[in-house]
Amino acid sequence: MTRLIVAAGGGGDAVAAAVVDAALYGGDEPAVILTYAWDRLIVDPVPGPRGAADFRDLRRLTHSVWAVPADARPVAPAGSTLPRLAAELTYTFALMDPHRGAEGMTRQLDELIAEFSPSTVDLLDVGGDILARGDEPGLKSPLGDALSLAACARVDVPIRLLVAGPGLDGEIPADVLRDRLGSRVLTLTAEQVEPVSAVLEWHPSEATAMLAATARGIRGLCEVRDSGLPVPLTDEGPAVYEVDLGEAVERNELARAVRATTSLAEAERHSREVCGFSEIDYERAKVQRLSDRTSVAFDDAAVLARVAHIAAAARAQGVTYTTFRRLTEALGLPGTQRRDLRALLISSHPEGYTPPLWHFGPQG
Known part of the structure; x- marks a missing residue:
């Protein structure tokens, strides 16, 4: 059992x-x-x-x-x-x-x-x-x-x-x-999320990263996804x-x-009818957009300058934290470079790393 x-x-x-x-x-x-x-x-x-x-x-x-x-x-x-x-x-x-x-x-x-x-x-x-x-x-x-x-x-x-x-x-x-x-x-509590702390160093989930962050007492406004959606980190987290x-x-x-569906395609059709979309259609379209994107070399100085620009814009909107997935996508980097970006930011500005999130710091 x-x-x-x-x-x-x-x-x-x-x-x-x-x-x-x-x-x-x-x-x-x-x-x-x-x-x-x-x-x-x-x-x-x-x-x-x-x-x-x-x-x-x-x-x-x-x-x-x-x-x-x-x-x-x-x-x-x-x-x-x-x-x-x-x-x-x-x-x-x-x-x-x-x-x-x-x-x-x-x-x-x-x-x-x-x-x-x-x-x-x-x-x-x-x-x-x-x-x-x-x-x-x-x-x-x-x-x-x-x-x-x-x-x-x-x-x-x-x-x-x-x-x-x-x-x-x-x-x-x-x-x-x-x-x-x-x-x-x-x-x-912080103690209860500690066993997955090493996992959250590499796992791209934003919601679970914020769940762990709020359990550790982190509060503020966190920017997520490629669109920069702001999510409040509160005592409810x-x-x-x-x-x-x-x-x-x-x-x-x-x-x-979808209760009686016998295929994923059938379930997708219901999603389009009920919700007006299927998230797999969104993924298909995004794959096409990413395939059309020209690859850009990872230049440390240029990346840090662009992150500083993103941080300034975020702070102006009251945003205090972000995820490494959000930064990777905002910079237009491929997913394979998420680890490189994370390592660069932590080595350059260790004070900004508030596991598992990145802290934009105070305005000004």
């Missing part, structure tokens, strides 16, 4: 799942974390989530579910953070594959539950966009969460829906989410809430629409 926690949107939700699991249950027996292999283009240049066929050397857990061990490798040109997560965290990362729609994901959940007889099953989302209706103006990535929610709603065991860091994904503001949240079950899963499904029109 173990525990099962579903990382609703993949990516940083899988890292947060390890934190929340240990904080809630003690971590004496690490859980199985069921997660998408769906990383942003800074890691994986192929749009959409990866399936089992996109990896080598997976380990079979059930007929339909594979674990991603440390020695697994994505098939080029795809990329994935999951093998490195498996190497650095003592959890089993099981691959949630949405290519057969919510029907296939439900089957995966049923098989895992039958195989492991978990003592608890939790569904975790960082930020709270899983509580969307589908028409919110800031909504950017509803599809993965809606599929996870739909699949969990079909499973014949109790599943607890948890939302960590309301508003930290920059999609639905915390003030809007407040009436949709249930009771607070946990407020994360490290909070974890329990939400009624049935109520979330009733509210989430996309989750209801």
